[in-house]
Amino acid sequence: MKFQEELKDSIRKALPDLDVVLGWCGSFDPLHATPHFIRREEDIDKLEISPLSVHNLATYLPGLRGKKVGIVVKGCDSRSVVELLQENLINREDITIFGFPCTGVVDQAKIKKALGHAGNVRTCDISDSAIVIQTEDKAHSLTLTQMLADKCRTCRYPDAIISDYFVGDKIGEPAPLETDYAALEAFESLSVPERFGYWLKELDRCIRCYACRSACPLCVCRDHCAAESRDPHWLSQENNVRDKVMFQVIHAYHMAGRCTECGECQRACPVDIPVLMLKQKMNREIRDIFQYEAGVDPEATPPLLSFNMEEENITEKEW
């Protein structure tokens, strides 16, 4: 990318005061990137930013509390940082944020579907409009916009919301390819038994690996997740769909008005359960009731983390 060198220069400048800088680098094959921990000068050269930089590195921040950490963020990742700051889970003075104008990242599930069982990837060339992938037997040319993650197709914050260094030219307010929550609204038009049936079927696949939870930057309970505790004992360890549904409901409730819809939960799920939709549902309700969007204003208090005697849009005392 154009600004990659500029970014490396910024990191080089900041690194002496930092314990680590989080970014991305190449992975096991040309189609994948992996989180990159820059500790020494020589690690900087491996940094790569591309539509494969899918990971939300903010997930690492709470665990690195107490250290001086630099982090490269996409627009959406910066919202997680904002949310973590709001919730007092990281200290602003300990982190250095590197922003860049993001043009979107791919959804590996969409690519996998387009390629079918194609075997090993030899090369992968990404231009502004296409991804050309050379597999063992042939070259596949995919349209980039079609391979973009859903969140990128509706993205409204491509430039980091907060940053200490920003490289490249800001994109500003983009025209989203799709409107927010269109898919959610289509789903909501189904009947209750249809929707319930859908979730029973989808969640029956869940293996309770908790990857969705571990990938979430805001699931900060870690060792004390309600899913694995006996005190309080919300869930049994039995293998039944009831507890799986309950787990996702708990996750969605805990995320209401905090989730920035970064989609890491869904991306991490090894069995492709569309768990993000549950969080979107909660967020849409929060937006409608409180006119609030998570992770866009570092000074704001998430509505469910405050207490008011009287809520403007909830009339409990109407008689």
Added chain:
Amino acid sequence: MKIGVFVCHCGSNIEATVDTAAVAAASREFPDVVFATDTMYTCSEPGQDEIVAAIKEHNLGGVVVASCTPRMHEQTFRRTVERAGLNRYLFEMANIREHVSWIGKDRESNTNKSVDLVRMATEKLMRNRPLYSKKFDINKRVLVIGGGVAGIQAALDCADGGLEVVMVEKAPTIGGKMAKLDKTFPTVDCSSCILGPRMVDVAQHPNITLYAYSEIEEINGYVGNFEIKVKKKATYVDWDSCTGCGICMEKCPSKKATDTFNEGIGKTTAINIPFPQAIPKKAKIDPDFCTKIQKGKCGVCAKLCPSGCINYEMQDEFVTEKVGAIVTATGFDLFDWSIYGEYGAGRYPDVITSLQYERMLSASGPTGGHIKRPSDGKEPKNVVFIQCVGSRDKSVGRPYCSGFCCMYTAKQAILTKDHLPDSQSYVFYMDIRAIGKLYDEFTRRAMEEYDTKYIRGRVSMIYPQGDRLLVRGADTLMGAQVEVDADLVVLAVGAEAAAGAGELAEKLRISYDSYGFYMEGHPKLKPVETNTAGVYLAGACQGPKDIPSSVGQGSAAAAKVLGLFSKDQLESDPQVSVVDIKRCIGCGKCIQTCPFGAIKEMEFRGMAKADVIETICQGCGICTSTCPQGAVQLQHFTDNQILSEVNALCRF
């Protein structure tokens, strides 16, 4: 745990629609239940004795009573199990009366539902733990907010009972609305003759400290140990040396200041004493009208004051007071009637409020007790009273009855005749609500002896005709339109919560209804308590009330405070939240949401953790539903206790 279950008949209240013997039989099959029976009246002495005997005989570790609501008898049964040597929290109640027998007729379904409720109670009981209260010292001083008749009564009763009282009054004088009234129903005795001495008592009582013209800035702490920050608003007069001689007031050249005490009938001077009997009788400057403060010129009062008290530079001052209990007696204010276009929306000078009329009737008022039309100073002949202005009117958001307007309107009609024997009074009313002692007799007298014409119906329009007002309305009893030529129209304006009641409630952490009136602990059984321990209510701040009821509630609040302070130490309720520091990640979400400020951050081995101050925690449970980790748990209502009830109910 060995559990005993007692299913109450409540006479026929429960037994009529629930097969209590069958409920007891079903309970015997539940895990841990070793004894179950049905009894006629569990709360009666033999009923309680049966529980005690069963605990001893069967060596029970916990008891379930299936009967009425915990609000009714939880305390009763907790004492019962305590008598038998159990911890009071090893008891659960299943409500099979209000939740079952009173709301359904189908005996079989009712019986099944009762069995479910008992199953839930036993499952929870198995997870109950003994809980113990802690003792803490209390500060036996009381704060009374508001110096109306209710606050005065509470303050005097507490002070006579030996307590130190701090009274904070927003206005420059105490007395509230009653000080503005001429005479009072139903005895038509002079208001200031009965209130005046009480006001003087407040000023002179060695146990009472009065902060007039002051407001509550901040309240911290909890029952037994509140810390109050009081704002003494700048009066520009040193009250320690002001003797209330009134020379300043005589000579002040700025005579256009708003006369709040006289409800805006007439004007007053920029430096003024609200009325001759004011307590404290001290002058204060209204800075908006003082030429010295506004323009830097004048200074007459400073020159003339014999005690040299004037200080144009005075600032608000803050003092801190420590008390153990609070009586809130902030009263009411009048509804802003200008919303009513049909009554002229404030355009006609001869349409006035009932309280303005009281000032006009009062011999110490701005007209010296003469009834005069504000427009031309003439004596009116026809006086029309309109009731329910801003009461019982959904269209203006005031569906409730203000309670005292029917009565004071009758009083004012009687007084009108006394003042002006040739006058004729008309009253437009909806219903006459005269339910107090001697009240109906009183309204009848207004009609029969004083020849007041009562017309049942609403007024649809008032408009000027010559120098009079034409009042057009319906007489719903006659089914006819009526028109009255009026010289003066008096609106019985309804009561609403005192200005600023909501902000004060938030500082006190008490709740209020959608009209701003403070909520009592229970509409019937706890009329002076609030849901915040140590905060009590008196008078019209809780809902419109006439003087006898306000005084009664003032005394009741004082009795509550004296009762509270009859012990040297209080016991904290152990049903509070507790943080499991292993699970707490110190995010502070609970600190943000706790409406009582009961959680603070502490440090544990270098990590931030939440800590609940048990004396402040009210057990509302908001923190427990906020904390994602479930690190903070409300004792006696832990997640696991509630989940066990849910699981007992939703078995599949």
